[in-house]
Each structure stands twice: as C-alpha cells, then as structure tokens.
Amino acid sequence: MSIQETIKQMAVAAKKASRNMANLSTVAKNNALLKMAEALLAQKPYIQQENEKDLVAGRTKGLSSAMLDRLALTDKVIDSMVGGLREVAALPDPVGEIDEMAKRPSGITVGRMRIPLGVIGMIYESRPNVTVDAAALCLKAGNAIILRGGSEAIHSNLALAKVLQESLAAEQIEAAAVQVIPVTDREAVTAMLALDDQIDLIIPRGGEGLIRFVAENSRIPVLKHYKGVCHVFVDGSADLEMAVNIVMNGKVQRPGVCNALECLLVHKDIAAAFLPKVWSALKGAGVELRGCPQSKAILPEITAALPTDFGMEFLELILAVRVVDDLDAAMAHIIQYGSQHTEVIVTNSYGNGQRFLREVDASAVMINASTRFTDGGQFGLGAEIGISTTKLHAYGPMGLKELTTRKFIVYGEGQVRA
Amino acid sequence: MSIQETIKQMAVAAKKASRNMANLSTVAKNNALLKMAEALLAQKPYIQQENEKDLVAGRTKGLSSAMLDRLALTDKVIDSMVGGLREVAALPDPVGEIDEMAKRPSGITVGRMRIPLGVIGMIYESRPNVTVDAAALCLKAGNAIILRGGSEAIHSNLALAKVLQESLAAEQIEAAAVQVIPVTDREAVTAMLALDDQIDLIIPRGGEGLIRFVAENSRIPVLKHYKGVCHVFVDGSADLEMAVNIVMNGKVQRPGVCNALECLLVHKDIAAAFLPKVWSALKGAGVELRGCPQSKAILPEITAALPTDFGMEFLELILAVRVVDDLDAAMAHIIQYGSQHTEVIVTNSYGNGQRFLREVDASAVMINASTRFTDGGQFGLGAEIGISTTKLHAYGPMGLKELTTRKFIVYGEGQVRA
Numbered sequence: 001m002s003i004q005e006t007i008k009q010m011a012v013a014a015k016k017a018s019r020n021m022a023n024l025s026t027v028a029k030n031n032a033l034l035k036m037a038e039a040l041l042a043q044k045p046y047i048q049q050e051n052e053k054d055l056v057a058g059r060t061k062g063l064s065s066a067m068l069d070r071l072a073l074t075d076k077v078i079d080s081m082v083g084g085l086r087e088v089a090a091l092p093d094p095v096g097e098i099d100e101m102a103k104r105p106s107g108i109t110v111g112r113m114r115i116p117l118g119v120i121g122m123i124y125e126s127r128p129n130v131t132v133d134a135a136a137l138c139l140k141a142g143n144a145i146i147l148r149g150g151s152e153a154i155h156s157n158l159a160l161a162k163v164l165q166e167s168l169a170a171e172q173i174e175a176a177a178v179q180v181i182p183v184t185d186r187e188a189v190t191a192m193l194a195l196d197d198q199i200d201l202i203i204p205r206g207g208e209g210l211i212r213f214v215a216e217n218s219r220i221p222v223l224k225h226y227k228g229v230c231h232v233f234v235d236g237s238a239d240l241e242m243a244v245n246i247v248m249n250g251k252v253q254r255p256g257v258c259n260a261l262e263c264l265l266v267h268k269d270i271a272a273a274f275l276p277k278v279w280s281a282l283k284g285a286g287v288e289l290r291g292c293p294q295s296k297a298i299l300p301e302i303t304a305a306l307p308t309d310f311g312m313e314f315l316e317l318i319l320a321v322r323v324v325d326d327l328d329a330a331m332a333h334i335i336q337y338g339s340q341h342t343e344v345i346v347t348n349s350y351g352n353g354q355r356f357l358r359e360v361d362a363s364a365v366m367i368n369a370s371t372r373f374t375d376g377g378q379f380g381l382g383a384e385i386g387i388s389t390t391k392l393h394a395y396g397p398m399g400l401k402e403l404t405t406r407k408f409i410v411y412g413e414g415q416v417r418a
Numbered sequence: 419m420s421i422q423e424t425i426k427q428m429a430v431a432a433k434k435a436s437r438n439m440a441n442l443s444t445v446a447k448n449n450a451l452l453k454m455a456e457a458l459l460a461q462k463p464y465i466q467q468e469n470e471k472d473l474v475a476g477r478t479k480g481l482s483s484a485m486l487d488r489l490a491l492t493d494k495v496i497d498s499m500v501g502g503l504r505e506v507a508a509l510p511d512p513v514g515e516i517d518e519m520a521k522r523p524s525g526i527t528v529g530r531m532r533i534p535l536g537v538i539g540m541i542y543e544s545r546p547n548v549t550v551d552a553a554a555l556c557l558k559a560g561n562a563i564i565l566r567g568g569s570e571a572i573h574s575n576l577a578l579a580k581v582l583q584e585s586l587a588a589e590q591i592e593a594a595a596v597q598v599i600p601v602t603d604r605e606a607v608t609a610m611l612a613l614d615d616q617i618d619l620i621i622p623r624g625g626e627g628l629i630r631f632v633a634e635n636s637r638i639p640v641l642k643h644y645k646g647v648c649h650v651f652v653d654g655s656a657d658l659e660m661a662v663n664i665v666m667n668g669k670v671q672r673p674g675v676c677n678a679l680e681c682l683l684v685h686k687d688i689a690a691a692f693l694p695k696v697w698s699a700l701k702g703a704g705v706e707l708r709g710c711p712q713s714k715a716i717l718p719e720i721t722a723a724l725p726t727d728f729g730m731e732f733l734e735l736i737l738a739v740r741v742v743d744d745l746d747a748a749m750a751h752i753i754q755y756g757s758q759h760t761e762v763i764v765t766n767s768y769g770n771g772q773r774f775l776r777e778v779d780a781s782a783v784m785i786n787a788s789t790r791f792t793d794g795g796q797f798g799l800g801a802e803i804g805i806s807t808t809k810l811h812a813y814g815p816m817g818l819k820e821l822t823t824r825k826f827i828v829y830g831e832g833q834v835r836a
C-alpha cells in the first residue's frame with residue numbers, strides 16, 4: 001500500500017471514530033484519560049525501552065545534547081505526561097455547552113451548542129510528550145487526532161500511541177481516535193495535508209521551516225504561529241525597577257521559547273536613566289545587548305545592532321534594543337517588526353496604557369507584565385494545544401474551546417417563514 | 419501594470435487602511451454608513467445609468483431574464499440597499515467589546531478584546547447589491563474590503579464603489595477601505611487568492627464551481643458553503659399537519675435559495691398516513707416528487723428517484739423523498755447526503771428531538787421549524803455576510819461578530835513569571 005493510501009485509510013478511520021466521539025459522555029472521556037495516565041505508569045518500562053531505540057539512533061546520528069534531552073522520556077517526563085492527562089480529565093467538558101438561547105420575533109428559540117471540530121491533524125518535531133498532551137486535549141474536546149511526529153522520535157511515539165489506544169479500548173472508544181502515522185518522511189505530511197474531506201484542522205508545531213511548509217501545502221485550515229518576536233516598550237513614565245524585572249524575566253527566565261523577549265524599546269526621555277540599570281542586570285545574566293546608535297551612545301560597550309537584529313527571534317541570550325521618540329514610534333516599530341505574538345508596555349500613564357492595549361495588533365497585549373505570561377495555563381485556559389498568531393478561529397493560546405466550534409440549535413412549535 | 423501588480427497595490431492600500439479602521443469610533447463608522455445611504459439615494463440617476471450599461475451588455479450576451487432581474491438596480495433594489503445600510507448603522511458595534519476578564523493566580527488580570535480581522539476579500543457573482551451589503555458589514559466591523567464581482571455587473575459595481583468611497587472621504591476614512599477590483603477575468607481572482615500577507619479572509623458567494631475554484635486556489639482562509647442540501651425528517655410521532663406546513667414552507671416559499679428543502683425523510687410508521695397528505699399539498703404547488711421504492715408504493719403517480727436525486731441541491735420545485743426505518747436511519751441518511759447546512763426533525767418525542775439536536779452534524783439543527791429560518795436576520799445576528807458550512811472560525815450564518823476576532827489583554831502591576 002502506498003503512503004498516500006495508508007494515510008487516507010487512517011484518516012477515514014479517524015473520521016468515522018470522530019462521529020461517535022462527538023457523543024461520548026464526559027465520564028467516558030475522563031475515564032479514558034485517567035486510564036491512559038495509569039497505563040503510562042504501568043507501561044513505563046516498555047515506553048522507555050522503545051524510547052532508548054530513538055536515543056541510540058539519535059546518538060549515532062549525532063543529535064545535539066539539547067535535542068537528545070528533548071527526546072528522552074525520563075521518569076520525570078513521563079510523570080509530567082501523567083499529570084497532564086489527569087489535569088485534562090479535571091477540566092470542564094466544553095462539548096454540549098449551550099448558550100445565547102433567545103426567543104426570536106418569529107417565535108422560534110435559537111441558541112448555540114458547542115461541538116467538536118472532528119479530526120485534528122498534528123504535525124510536530126522531536127518532543128514525544130506532544131503525542132500524549134495533544135491526544136488528551138483532542139479526546140476531551142471530542143475530536144479524533146492523527147499525529148505525525150518527527151523521525152527521531154518514531155519508536156517513542158508509536159509506543160505511546162499503543163499505550164493510549166489500549167486505554168481507549170477499555171472504555172469502548174475506537175482506537176482510531178488516536179493514531180500515530182508510522183511513516184516519517186515528508187511525503188507523509190504532504191499526503192495528510194491533501195485530506196480535506198477527512199481532516200478538519202491542522203496544527204503544526206516546530207521550527208519556522210516546518211510550519212511554512214505545512215501552511216503552503218495544506219488544503220486544510222492551519223492554526224499556526226511562525227515565530228514569537230515579542231517586544232517590551234518602556235514608556236517615559238515607567239517605574240524603572242519594574243521595567244528591569246519585566247525585561248529580565250522576559251529575556252532570561254527561559255530564552256528558548258516563543259514568549260521570550262526579543263526586543264526592548266525605550267522612550268528617549270528615560271533612556272539615559274534606564275539603559276544603564278537594565279544593562280547592568282542583563283550583563284550579569286550573560287545577555288548580549290545589540291543596540292541602535294542612540295542606545296550605543298549611552299552604553300558604548302554594547303554591540304551595534306544590525307538592521308536584521310530587529311524582528312529577529314534570537315531564542316538565546318541576545319536582546320535587541322532601540323530608543324524611540326514616543327508611543328507612536330514604539331507602535332510603528334511593533335507593526336513593522338512584530339510577529340503578532342505578545343507585546344508589552346511598561347507605563348504609569350493611563351492614556352498610553354489604554355492606547356497600547358487597544359491599538360497594538362497582537363494576540364496578547366499587556367500592560368506592566370512579563371511576555372512570559374502568554375500561555376494557556378497562565379491565561380486560565382487550563383492547558384494549551386498551541387498558539388495562533390493568525391486571526392481566523394483562534395488568536396493567541398488555544399485551549400479546549402479552540403478545539404471545538406458551535407452549531408445553531410432551534411426549538412420550534414411548527415413555525416414557518418412568512 | 420500587470421493584473422497582479424494592480425491587485426497587490428489595492429491590497430496593500432487596503433491593509434494600510436485597515437490599521438486605521440481598527441481604531442475608528444462607532445460614531446464615525448455609523449456616520450459613514452448613513453452618509454452612504456444618503457449618497458445612494460442622491461446618486462440614483464448615476465447608478466442606474468451605469469447599471470443600464472450592464473443590462474444592455476447582458477441582453478446582448480443573451481443572459482436569461484432571471485439573471486437580468488438579479489442584475490437590475492431598480493428603485494426597489496436601491497431602496498433595499500439604503501435600508502440595509504441604515505440597519506447596519508443601527509447594529510451594536512462589536513469592536514472593542516471586552517469579556518472574560520478574570521484575575522489569575524499570578525495576580526495578572528486577563529480578558530479578551532474583540533478586534534477586526536483586517537482585510538476581507540469578497541468574490542461574488544451577478545447581484546450588485548452584495549457590493550453595498552458586504553461593504554457595510556465589513557466597515558461596521560472595522561475591516562477593509564476588496565470586492566471582486568462578476569463581469570456582467572462591472573459598471574454597476576464600480577459606480578456603487580465610487581459612491582461609497584465618496585461617503586468615506588466625508589468622514590476622513592481612507593477610500594481604500596472599500597475597493598472594487600476593475601478587472602473581471604479569473605486571473606484577478608487567482609491574483610487575489612495569493613495575497614495572504616495582505617488579505618485575512620476570503621468569502622466567496624456564488625455557484626459551487628466558483629466556490630470550489632476559490633477554495634482550491636486560495637492561500638488565504640476561506641469561509642464558504644458549497645451547497646445547501648437540507649432535509650426534513652418526519653418522525654413517527656410527528657404532528658402531520660405541522661409537518662406538511664414545514665415541508666411546504668421549506669420547498670415552495672423560495673425554492674432557489676440555499677436553505678430551501680431538498681429531501682424529505684419519512685418514518686415508516688406514518689408514511690402511509692403522511693405521504694398522501696403532503697403530496698396533495700406539494701402537487702397543488704407544482705412540486706415534482708421523486709421517491710424511493712417505498713414512497714412510490716404509497717404514491718404510485720410520483721417519479722421514481724434516481725440514486726443521484728439524494729444529496730441533490732435542486733433549487734427548484736423538485737423534492738426527493740425517502741421512507742426510513744427510524745431516527746437512526748434518518749440520521750445515517752443525513753450523514754451520507756447532507757451538506758452541513760440545515761437539518762430538521764418534526765417530532766413529538768422529547769428523546770428523539772434531543773438526540774437529533776445533539777447528534778446531527780450541521781450548522782443549524784432544528785426541531786419543529788422550517789429550514790428557511792437559517793438566516794442571519796432570523797437568527798438574531800442582525801445581518802448576514804454569508805453562511806459557513808465548515809467548522810473553523812464560523813459555522814452557520816455569519817454576522818458582524820464573525821467578521822471579528824478576539825485578542826488577549828492583560829493588566830499587570832509588574833508581575834513576572836515564577
């Protein structure tokens with residue numbers, strides 16, 4: 001059977017499973033999730049033995065130690081997947097929720113009922129824990145999921161899927177509800193992206209190259225973010241100590257993630273006072289600062305920024321810095337270089353804060369808080385399946401609700417249209 | 419300048435305009451809409467003179483009288499556009515609406531603010547009133563719109579756009595907020611569909627061929643419905659007189675629209691009692707009934723249905739009919755042949771009604787009401803820009819809110835992530 005046929009068969013089975021899943025009781029879904037948690041613990045030796053195959057292959061291939069770290073299903077990683085499953089079981093079930101019921105002038109009563117999307121296709125790299133986290137969220141939202149992970153994690157992903165599927169069977173849920181594609185070449189991705197009759201939504205997670213490939217080749221709607229180029233603008237009225245804390249947290253706490261800070265904008269009125277303060281803290285944490293000419297005039301020892309440093313997602317201990325004339329100049333910089341992920345103003349001006357909140361076009365806009373808060377858990381969504389920086393369907397962190405949609409329901413007593 | 423360059427320039431101007439439109443006050447938008455209404459009335463002679471050019475060309479080309487009817491900007495049609503503009507001005511402004519504000523354990527306050535999508539691309543056929551109706555809704559939701567109508571209405575569309583743009587200028591809104599593409603060949607559509615950096619959403623309205631072409635060639639998200647194959651299932655416990663009314667209204671009131679009834683499913687227990695009643699009413703209205711063998715056994719004079727009659731969008735006075743064993747058989751038929759538009763059960767069984775509402779996958783599911791109610795106005799959305807039968811972003815009739823999205827907003831007092 002060709003790759004195309006294999007994947008088509010999997011997608012047809014997923015579609016069929018999804019029809020039954022839409023009507024599963026909350027109890028059945030939660031039981032399956034808790035059963036999965038138990039099964040991961042019980043089958044830890046098997047999972048780790050399969051994971052070891054990936055690790056051996058990875059070492060032979062010469063993967064970096066960071067990549068091997070991300071690949072390893074240590075006891076701690078498995079515990080965290082188990083915790084994730086239990087947390088998702090504890091979340092409220094969005095499916096079946098009814099709201100906006102209202103009687104219309106015609107006499108009919110119209111409302112909206114939340115329903116699953118159907119089949120979700122997940123395309124991701126390295127980290128095998130995505131297999132479990134994504135499957136849990138999709139199951140809770142009543143969707144089937146088809147997972148296509150990276151080649152370096154294939155044994156781990158297939159082992160995890162096997163354990164999850166056994167737990168589904170125990171609750172009479174079809175195994176096709178959670179499937180890992182056993183083929184890891186790019187042809188498998190292309191085949192998946194053509195199945196718009198079976199798959200309702202594609203969520204890619206990984207590097208910009210993978211995401212662009214998916215977006216450009218998909219006939220299925222894609223929820224994605226390419227990169228997180230997050231800014232902090234320190235306004236003229238900012239509390240400078242607060243601003244230092246927010247900058248440090250954004251840049252240093254976890255520089256490799258998409259909500260890390262990449263560029264600092266400083267109001268010219270406070271640049272001479274603020275830049276030495278923040279530079280002293282950043283330097284202490286090993287951060288390289290790349291500044292515009294005005295910043296360099298204040299801090300001669302920092303690197304001169306190249307034009308490409310603005311709009312750059314460094315993902316390491318490097319920060320671009322630019323002195324701007326005012327709020328409008330800061331917002332113009334953000335329009336030009338931002339990635340619609342997270343934008344922050346530090347200010348004590350009510351008016352400037354409100355203008356920034358209203359006018360900046362990003363999935364998360366903040367006053368006086370760290371960029372690092374952009375996260376499904378921190379925002380109260382419970383858990384996160386990804387972040388969208390495009391506006392259709394979802395914008396920002398996506399939780400269970402973003403894996404559903406709403407249909408209209410109508411109660412009548414025989415009304416017809418006049 | 420090539421077609422591609424022309425359209426790219428228009429889209430770049432639209433994107434620029436959309437940034438300012440996102441921050442327009444409700445008053446400014448409403449004033450522009452009311453000004454447009456006045457201008458349509460004041461410039462009626464000019465509009466009708468341009469429309470006459472299209473009508474002359476249409477008659478020469480041999481367009482059907484139905485098509486010429488749809489093309490004509492009679493006084494009545496212009497009055498209806500004027501009324502539409504005033505209605506949209508009276509609708510609440512969705513932009514800036516904030517909800518779900520909540521304090522999180524970290525101390526930050528997180529909520530969601532409704533914002534425009536940006537630039538909408540509308541691709542449509544014949545009816546020039548779409549130019550005005552769609553522009554009004556997009557403007558009210560703070561979006562710029564690029565309209566690409568059919569060649570047969572080009573003079574009318576350009577004249578309408580000119581009048582609308584003059585009204586924008588009076589309120590200091592950039593003219594690029596509403597643009598009609600002056601090129602009507604398909605190349606213009608293809609060029610538009612490639613501009614995913616400028617256009618945020620494509621809404622096609624027209625025949626299935628146009629919509630498929632758009633869906634298959636777009637790199638921009640598309641909200642669409644291919645067709646409306648709506649069913650009424652008359653359950654064993656139905657009030658037969660109510661069922662006759664609902665069937666008649668669905669099929670006869672306006673057979674050419676997407677929420678018209680195309681297929682009747684009848685529970686076997688009441689088929690012998692119900693079919694003669696409904697056939698007598700349908701026959702009186704000139705409807706051709708195409709029945710399954712069981713229906714034909716009861717009504718020998720009706721046409722025998724071909725397999726292709728099920729799932730067919732007739733859009734005329736033809737109705738398919740099939741006798742089914744029970745609710746499950748009816749729902750299985752709908753899964754196989756439905757188009758996720760509107761599905762109705764007529765029943766007196768509480769359980770069957772609730773199962774149908776919950777389990778049938780369609781954008782509108784109804785108990786004891788006519789399929790003809792699926793409409794933005796009837797559902798309380800105020801006005802409708804189209805109907806979506808796919809689940810991402812919107813499902814069912816789309817009003818002002820569906821032309822917006824929500825961003826996360828965060829109020830902090832210096833919080834950082836632990």
